[in-house]
Amino acid sequence: MSTTRSTTQREAIWGVLDAAVGPLLPEEILTVARRRCRSLGLATVYRALQRLEDEGRAARVTSGNGRVRFEVARGHHHHFECRDCERVYDVPGCLRSPRSLERTLPAGFRLEAHDVRMQGVCADCA
Amino acid sequence: MSTTRSTTQREAIWGVLDAAVGPLLPEEILTVARRRCRSLGLATVYRALQRLEDEGRAARVTSGNGRVRFEVARGHHHHFECRDCERVYDVPGCLRSPRSLERTLPAGFRLEAHDVRMQGVCADCA
DNA sequence: ATATGTGCAAAGCATTTGCGGAGAT
């Protein structure tokens, strides 16, 4: 099997995602991935991200300001959003078991997932 | 002091927000508020919400699908999003003290706020 | 007269989609 053009594009996008320290904006992914694929377009980035999400390899993260970011789907973790530089950082671990979270819900509600977002000022900006 | 036209509009919008069981979409607020103010426009709703937020009386809530909702700014609580009907519910209480949340952060990060979003199926849809 | 608030329509932005073309089998 030979190296296809499309594999190169997707690999560039995946590589950017995989190397990131936290979820990235599609625009940011485009900018970095263009270093490898000059002609890459934003629509392709969105399509690739959608596909990676469908395959369960990437996860969509909506931050407080409503902008969508993407990250490699690794184990469950939380996010920290810096109100100064707007970057989003991964925060490892989880507060509690899903079980105990579920106990805070009214009867009849089925819990399937959750996410925790913290806001403040990051070490770089403080 | 007499009742001004603007007070009526804003009061209608505020009334809708105050009576809601969870955060509402601007469109939803418009629909309900129109029952009192027939000529009310969407732009006015957005402007009123922006103002209420600036005054600290309303809070902006971004749900998982990225859509913006507004609610009356009451004590700290969490949110539950139904993946079926897409409604968002308030969930009272908080998991832990902010202190213990802060301990999960890397050194140098200053925590100012946080929010927890739960996803699943609500009692109505289950 | 000045200031504020409003509806409407236009402008802005982020995201998605349609389409013709390029690359691979």
Added chain:
DNA sequence: ATCTCCGCAAATGCTTTGCACATAT
């Protein structure tokens, strides 16, 4: 030939803004 993927541009959907007018002081 067929299929998939891509870049570009147009379309979409939510939110904000400009503008002219109405109401209040």
